[in-house]
Amino acid sequence: MSKPKAVVAMSGGVDSSVAAALLKDQGYDVTGIMLKLWRGGEENNDSGCCSVGAADDARRVADVLGIPFYVFNFAEHFEQTVIADFQSAYARGETPNPCVRCNQWVKFDMLLDRAKQLGAEVLATGHYARVVETGGRRRLLRGVDATKDQSYVLWMLTQDELAHVRFPVGAQNKSETREIAERLGLRTAHKPDSQEICFVRSGEIGDYVARATGTGPGHLVDSAGRLLGEHRGLGHYTIGQRKGLGVSLGMPVFVTGIDASTNTVVVGDRADLMVGGLSCEEATFVAEPPAVGTEVLVQHRSHGAASPAEVVSCGRDNFEISYREPIEAIAPGQSAVLYSMDDIEVLGGGIITSTVRETAGV
DSSP states (O other): OOOOOEEEEESSSSSHHHHHHHHHHHHHHEEEEEEEOOOOSSSOTTSSSSHHHHHHHHHHHHHHTTTEEEEEEEEHHHIIIIIIHHHHHHTTTOOOOOOHHHHHIIIIIIHHHHHHHHHSEEEEOOOOOOEETTTTTTEEOOOOOOTTTTTTGGGOOOOHTTEEETTTTSOOOOHHHHHHHHHOTTTTTTTTOOSSTTSSGGGGGHHHHHHHHHOOOOEEEEETTEEEEESSSSGOOOOOOOOOOOOOSSSSEEEEEEEETTTEEEEOGGGGGGGEEEEEEEEESSSSSTTTOOOOEOSSSTTTTOEEEEEEEESSEEEEEEEEEEOOOOOOTTTEEEEOOTSEEEEEEEEEEEEOOOOOTT
């Protein structure tokens, strides 16, 4: 009897290395695939993933595990989707998350299709999340290791994708993952986690955005429109930012608004950051969209806390929520992910398009 086939997306890190090892132990016929997402020379050799060095690490891990390994060139698709979206979002004054877009348009779209074409039943990654089937429905859950949970960047997965997706390391702690890698003699056992955006050199987002969008310095104003100085370029700022503003007003000030149409950055006090609700487009739900009035927890940063809210409207590809208590510093372009009230199960998510400012006394 032939073994079921699995493709593992190998990034050259410890998590995907161990994911491949665990699937092989589970009896799968495993093939390692790394995606080449850059054209010509590497854009960011320090990112820790998707580089020539990472490919070499992944290939050597595959040799130790005794599995075939290939590199697929997805550079053109990545450039036309993830990079183009990143640039256009910043040009609109938003704060995008390219890891979300890469999962949405590359890993669990194009790569999943390619894996199926190769006859694989399963596509696995090193994400810290879990898929559990209950009553014929697949549930997407947070990873066991709360400090490494990556369910936030997987909100776009539906029942169709979850039928083919596996997260082998999601049921264990990061320390266990490293212990397994060390026991197997994998060169990635103690490799640091990737932190930076793979296509932005040395993490210099501001400089990258300036080159990509042709924008430069502009006006820095307060909430009344009074000119305070000059900002360095829109890519250097996001809603809620306090450091690096270059102004001293005798009190803490934060970025409270970005107007790309006039190349203006607005600063104000903490009260100006408070948000009572938000709207999302491009929404996806793991199963059915939640009903109006459903209580949920909403997370709007990769490693931020989830806050209680209520669904006030919901369509097939959009939703609005109202927070139980005002929330600070939410930026359009970020993802808002809906979780069950026990903070375990992902219900869905979307891209934040607008927020409702919380007004004191209302």
